[in-house]
Amino acid sequence: MTKKERAAAIVEKMKQMYPDALCSLQYNDPLQLLIAVVLSAQCTDARVNKVTPALFARFPDLDAFCEADVEEIGEYIRSCGFYNSKSKNISGLCKMIQSEYGGKVPDSIEELTKLPGVGRKTANLICGDVYGKDGYVVDTHMIRISQRMGLCTVKENESNPALKIEMQLRKLIPESESSDFCHRIVLHGRALCSARKAKCEQCALSDVCKQKIK
Numbered sequence: 001m002t003k004k005e006r007a008a009a010i011v012e013k014m015k016q017m018y019p020d021a022l023c024s025l026q027y028n029d030p031l032q033l034l035i036a037v038v039l040s041a042q043c044t045d046a047r048v049n050k051v052t053p054a055l056f057a058r059f060p061d062l063d064a065f066c067e068a069d070v071e072e073i074g075e076y077i078r079s080c081g082f083y084n085s086k087s088k089n090i091s092g093l094c095k096m097i098q099s100e101y102g103g104k105v106p107d108s109i110e111e112l113t114k115l116p117g118v119g120r121k122t123a124n125l126i127c128g129d130v131y132g133k134d135g136y137v138v139d140t141h142m143i144r145i146s147q148r149m150g151l152c153t154v155k156e157n158e159s160n161p162a163l164k165i166e167m168q169l170r171k172l173i174p175e176s177e178s179s180d181f182c183h184r185i186v187l188h189g190r191a192l193c194s195a196r197k198a199k200c201e202q203c204a205l206s207d208v209c210k211q212k213i214k
C-alpha cells in the first residue's frame with residue numbers, strides 16, 4: 001500500500017470511528033469561534049467553553065469587543081492562561097476586522113494570519129469550519145498522530161513542525177476531507193492515541209497505521 005492509499009484508508013476508517021467530526025469549542029458566529037480558538041492556545045477546549053459564555057454575554061458583537069477595555073477582557077479570560085497577551089490580541093484582531101475587513105471575519109489563510117494572535121492552525125480551522133473550505137489544522141494531536149501513522153515526518157528540532165506537517169498533509173488528504181479529518185484526529189488523540197499512551201490493541205486503524213504495522 002502506498003502512503004497515499006494508506007491515508008485514504010485512514011480517512012475512511014476514521015469516518016466510521018468518529019462519525020461526528022465537530023469542533024468541541026462552543027460558538028454562535030464566526031467571530032466567537034475565532035476568539036475561542038485564540039483562547040484555546042495552551043489551554044483546553046473545556047476550559048475555554050467555561051469562560052466564553054460570560055465573555056460573549058458581556059461583549060455580544062464586534063462593536064462591543066472593539067470598544068472594550070483590554071483589561072476587562074482579561075478579567076473574563078484569566079483562567080485560560082496568558083490572559084494579558086490573549087486579551088490584547090482579541091482586542092487587536094477585532095479592531096483590525098472592523099477597520100481592514102469591513103467587519104467580517106476574513107476567509108483566507110493569508111488574511112486571517114495578518115490578525116494578531118492568529119497563526120496557521122487557527123486560520124485553517126476558521127477556513128474549514130466557518131467557510132467550508134479546506135482546513136488542515138495541525139495541533140499537538142496532529143503532530144503526534146500523523147507521525148505515528150507514518151503519514152508525516154519531521155526532524156527533531158525542526159523549526160516549524162506544524163507547517164511542515166501541514167504541507168505534507170496537503171499532498172495526502174483531499175481538501176474536501178481535510179477539516180473533518182483534523183477534527184477526527186483530535187477525537188482520536190483524546191480517545192485512544194494520547195501523548196502518554198497509544199492504545200493500539202483497541203484501535204481499528206492498526207492495519208493501516210505505520211506504528212502498528214512496522
Ligand code: SF4
Pocket residue numbers: 145148149192193198199200201203204205206209210211212
Ligand atoms: S494503531 Fe496505535 S499509534 Fe496507530 S493510530 Fe491507533 S492507537 Fe495510534
